[in-house]
Every structure is written in C-alpha cells, then in structure tokens.
Amino acid sequence: QVQLVESGGGLVQAGGSLRLSCAASGGVFDAYDMGWFRQEPGKERDFVARIGFSGGAIVYANSVKGRFTVSRDNAKNTMYLQMDSLKPEDTAVYYCAADMGHGLGYDTSREYGYWGPGTQVTVSS
Secondary structure, three states, X not given: OOEEXXXXXXXXXXXXXXXXXXXXXXXXXXXXOEEEEXXXXXXXXXXXXXXXXXXXXXXXXXXXXXXXXXXXXXXXXXXXXXXXXXXXXHOEEEEEEEEOOOOOOOOOHHXXXXXXXXXXXXXXX
C-alpha cells in the first residue's frame, strides 16, 4: 500500500508561483498513474492534472492548462505540480492520489485512492 504526503503549499500573491511535491512510500510508486486534485471548503474535490506511470499521458483541467505543469521522478518516488501565474481562484487544499484502475475516468476523485492529507495553497489578490 502506498502512502502519499503533499508539501510545498503556502501563501503567494497573484501572479506568483509554487511547486508542490507528492512523496510516496511503502509501495511501488511507478506502477501507478497519479493525479492532483484540489478542494475548496464546502465544495467537491476537483481534478487538476494527471500523469501516467512512466511520465506520459499528461492531462490538465482547462482551468489550469498553460499555467500548471505536472511531472514525476520515479527514482525519487515523487510527483510534482509546478504552478505559475497563480490566481486567487486557485486557492484550495491540493491533494495527490493514485489511480486505482476502477475505470471511472481520470478526472473523477472516485477513480483514485491512497490520498495524501493535502497541502493548503492560498493566493492573495
């Protein structure tokens, strides 16, 4: 079983950048496609990006396309989310998770498991 822990969140001004990390332990990280999601208080967990097990098959939500970049380093058991040109509407708790292969679609949280505890990103205007 894989344990995931996110880090790198914080407070940044609009237009700034942050780099999130998702560190994996306890399992075979490079066996899983991985995803990033985000959640605002009282709202559903929304898809942000996904990356295939070997670093390909990258997909972004339309809201972050051109501003965010997902990557992974399987030798370090870590996935990253580089976030540039941040906007106040990017404020949320960001989570990483592993695709469990349920066949429900890469952009639904129900497809994923082994969720990390999340990291808060706050973008001030």
